[in-house]
Amino acid sequence: MSFTITTRKTSPFKDQKAGTSGLRKNTKVFQQENYVENFIQSFFNALNGDIDKELGESGRVSLMVGGDGRYFGLECVARILKLAAANPRISKVIVAQNGLMSTPAVSCCIRKYQTFAGVILTASHNPGGPNADFGIKFNCSNGGPALQHFTDNIFAISTQIAEYNIVLEQKTKTRILN
Numbered sequence: 001m002s003f004t005i006t007t008r009k010t011s012p013f014k015d016q017k018a019g020t021s022g023l024r025k026n027t028k029v030f031q032q033e034n035y036v037e038n039f040i041q042s043f044f045n046a047l048n049g050d051i052d053k054e055l056g057e058s059g060r061v062s063l064m065v066g067g068d069g070r071y072f073g074l075e076c077v078a079r080i081l082k083l084a085a086a087n088p089r090i091s092k093v094i095v096a097q098n099g100l101m102s103t104p105a106v107s108c109c110i111r112k113y114q115t116f117a118g119v120i121l122t123a124s125h126n127p128g129g130p131n132a133d134f135g136i137k138f139n140c141s142n143g144g145p146a147l148q149h150f151t152d153n154i155f156a157i158s159t160q161i162a163e164y165n166i167v168l169e170q171k172t173k174t175r176i177l178n
Contacts, residue, residue, distance in 0.1 A: 022137025066101025067121025
């Protein structure tokens with residue numbers, strides 16, 4: 001199956017500095033055009049540097065994606081998958097059914113399935129909803145939170161981002177087990 005990769009022009013958002021292994025904001029901030037795409041593309045660009053260091057220039061990796069089920073989670077999963085499909089360094093993305101998986105469960109699955117990293121859609125203890133909070137956190141291959149030097153790199157990349165790659169026709173079926 002082949003997909004068409006589309007390169008979209010974008011402008012940086014100046015507020016994509018991660019806190020404890022991720023970014024928490026009001027849900028409406030994440031719903032802005034290109035906001036999630038910029039942040040995830042910046043994550044992929046930073047991740048590609050780590051893949052180069054650990055596996056070489058031809059290295060390909062798998063990712064784990066899940067979240068706590070809050071508002072905007074499934075839409076965000078779909079965006080992540082469309083971006084991952086356009087990244088040649090990502091060979092596979094394991095997604096929790098309906099995108100629903102607790103943070104400890106995502107950490108466990110990162111280790112169990114030996115993925116290179118994980119994306120967790122949560123704002124932790126903050127309330128969720130259309131007028132409340134959403135978040136995107138990153139975990140590394142040991143299942144633990146991404147280190148500050150990695151999230152600092154994501155932020156540095158996000159302040160310079162001018163484009164992202166996406167597969168627009170990518171359909172997601174997060175309700176199906178397989």
